Amino acid sequence: xxxxxxxxxxxxxxxxxxxxxxxxxxxxxxxxxxxxxxxxxxxxxxxxxxxxxxxxxxxxxxxxxxxxxxxxxxxx
Amino acid sequence: xxxxxxxxxxxxxxxxxxxxxxxxxxxxxxxxxxxxxxxxxxxxxxxxxxxxxxxxxxxxxxxxxxxxxxxxxxxxxxxxxxxxxxxxxxxxxxxxxxxxxxxxxxxxxxxxxxxxxxxxxxxxxxxxxxxxxxxxxxxxxxxxxxxxxxxxxxxxxxxxxxxxxxxxxxxxxxxxxxxxxxxxxxxxxxxxxxxxxxxxxxxxxxxxxxxxxxxxxxxxxxxxxxxxxxxxxxxxxxxxxxxxxxxxxxxxxxxxxxxxxxxxxxxxxxxxxxxxxxxxxxxxxxxxxxxxxxxxxxxxxxxxxxxxxxxxxxxxxxxxxxxxxxxxxxxxxxxxxxxxxxxxxxxxxxxxxxxxxxxxxxxxxxxxxxxxxxxxx
Ligand SMILES: Cc1cc2nc3c(=O)[nH]c(=O)nc-3n(C[C@H](O)[C@H](O)[C@H](O)COP(=O)(O)OP(=O)(O)OC[C@H]3O[C@@H](n4cnc5c(N)ncnc54)[C@H](O)[C@@H]3O)c2cc1C
Numbered sequence: 474x475x476x477x478x479x480x481x482x483x484x485x486x487x488x489x490x491x492x493x494x495x496x497x498x499x500x501x502x503x504x505x506x507x508x509x510x511x512x513x514x515x516x517x518x519x520x521x522x523x524x525x526x527x528x529x530x531x532x533x534x535x536x537x538x539x540x541x542x543x544x545x546x547x548x549x
Numbered sequence: 550x551x552x553x554x555x556x557x558x559x560x561x562x563x564x565x566x567x568x569x570x571x572x573x574x575x576x577x578x579x580x581x582x583x584x585x586x587x588x589x590x591x592x593x594x595x596x597x598x599x600x601x602x603x604x605x606x607x608x609x610x611x612x613x614x615x616x617x618x619x620x621x622x623x624x625x626x627x628x629x630x631x632x633x634x635x636x637x638x639x640x641x642x643x644x645x646x647x648x649x650x651x652x653x654x655x656x657x658x659x660x661x662x663x664x665x666x667x668x669x670x671x672x673x674x675x676x677x678x679x680x681x682x683x684x685x686x687x688x689x690x691x692x693x694x695x696x697x698x699x700x701x702x703x704x705x706x707x708x709x710x711x712x713x714x715x716x717x718x719x720x721x722x723x724x725x726x727x728x729x730x731x732x733x734x735x736x737x738x739x740x741x742x743x744x745x746x747x748x749x750x751x752x753x754x755x756x757x758x759x760x761x762x763x764x765x766x767x768x769x770x771x772x773x774x775x776x777x778x779x780x781x782x783x784x785x786x787x788x789x790x791x792x793x794x795x796x797x798x799x800x801x802x803x804x805x806x807x808x809x810x811x812x813x814x815x816x817x818x819x820x821x822x823x824x825x826x827x828x829x830x831x832x833x834x835x836x837x838x839x840x841x842x843x844x845x846x847x848x849x850x851x852x853x854x855x856x857x858x859x860x861x862x863x864x865x866x867x868x869x870x871x872x873x874x875x876x877x878x879x880x881x882x883x884x885x886x887x888x889x890x891x892x893x894x895x896x897x898x899x900x901x902x903x904x905x906x907x908x909x910x911x912x913x914x915x916x917x918x919x920x921x922x923x924x925x926x
């Protein structure tokens with residue numbers, strides 16, 4: 474079974490969800506999978522935009538009970 | 550009851566003084582013993598570094614003797630912790646001593662790690678240490694014009710610093726009468742120019758007005774020092790004559806070494822401020838892994854909550870308050886205007902237009918800090 478490291482960035486205005494994801498991405502190994510939790514609606518577009526630009530993999534994005542769950546894999 | 554505070558910076562000092570007052574009776578009757586271990590006999594007011602970098606403060610204005618800031622009932626040792634033995638409720642220190650505790654507070658702060666970005670140490674100026682801030686000022690004084698680039702490492706303490714240094718650079722070059730010879734370009738890791746949406750909304754038209762160019766989604770990957778080019782993880786690059794960096798940060802080496810938290814960031818309960826899995830260990834300030842700005846302000850508000858709760862646990866057996874994520878940041882919008890951002894976990898900041906009186910309030914706070922850190926404000 475693959476394991477995701479969860480980053481709880483719900484209810485944060487600073488540093489904010491994407492900044493949190495970048496922090497954890499830097500600590501992760503290539504191939505690691507992370508799940509970002511966010512209550513900020515902007516995250517749903519901000520994260521895929523960054524993941525695409527920097528060259529990691531967007532695995533999935535879904536909203537469950539007002540919380541965005543964004544799953545990504547570190548590729549480099 | 551032995552309370553041990555590790556770290557005598559902003560958070561640790563406010564916490565210890567607050568506790569010493571709340572538990573004055575218990576300390577006098579020897580029911581409680583309050584000890585602080587720190588790595589230095591000096592206490593630095595870190596926000597002053599920004600002013601040192603622009604020649605507006607001298608480095609010696611940033612320091613006080615740590616002992617002079619503490620309530621006399623606090624037992625203070627300059628003896629950094631070298632190992633945490635959380636399973637045995639004790640720490641060991643550089644001098645080889647062992648300190649046992651019933652309650653531990655970790656407030657060891659964070660450190661810059663520019664060496665993690667190739668070329669950043671040699672290629673950039675920064676203001677995140679005393680020596681670097683003085684060096685940056687000397688570089689600025691010599692600078693006669695050209696391309697200035699500002700880059701931001703992740704994570705970093707003082708999230709407002711990137712915009713503040715940009716406004717300050719504009720004002721500094723304007724005052725020297727060479728602003729028209731300087732091109733300023735700001736780079737930021739996420740898709741807008743500041744992580745706080747309302748700060749980004751306010752700063753963007755200000756940058757447009759003062760002629761600061763910006764590039765977003767720029768995470769600094771390396772600096773080609775020889776060719777004076779800074780490159781991003783996202784594949785873009787910028788040429789510079791003068792590179793100013795906000796370096797990436799980590800927690801203290803001992804936190805990583807003892808595997809208290811990846812990157813030196815300790816997993817912390819966002820409301821109780823206890824370390825995950827350790828109810829008698831509290832964590833404050835920069836070294837938490839909380840999604841909260843790494844600021845003295847957050848450390849201050851966290852310290853007040855922790856002090857109130859440790860003391861109420863001793864007095865009535867239960868904590869009384871949760872931390873609500875409160876942060877209050879001044880924002881210098883240049884050398885003579887400022888505004889502020891106040892927010893918590895639930896409420897975003899509502900930014901007001903910068904004005905001169907907020908700037909003077911910040912200048913006064915630069916002095917009032919010493920009263921604040923004694924827990925008197
Ligand atoms: C340039 C700059 C500008 C800033 N501007 C602002 C601002 O405008 N507003 C704001 O709110 N914040 C600002 N900050 C951030 C603020 O200074 C920090 O967030 C704050 O000091 C964090 O408090 P702390 O108690 O967590 O850590 P610190 O204040 O850094 O204290 C850490 C303490 O731990 C001690 N220590 C380290 N290792 C050990 C060990 N192994 N054993 C025992 N003790 C140890 C150190 O000696 C130190 O005393 C700024 C910072 C910088 C660098």
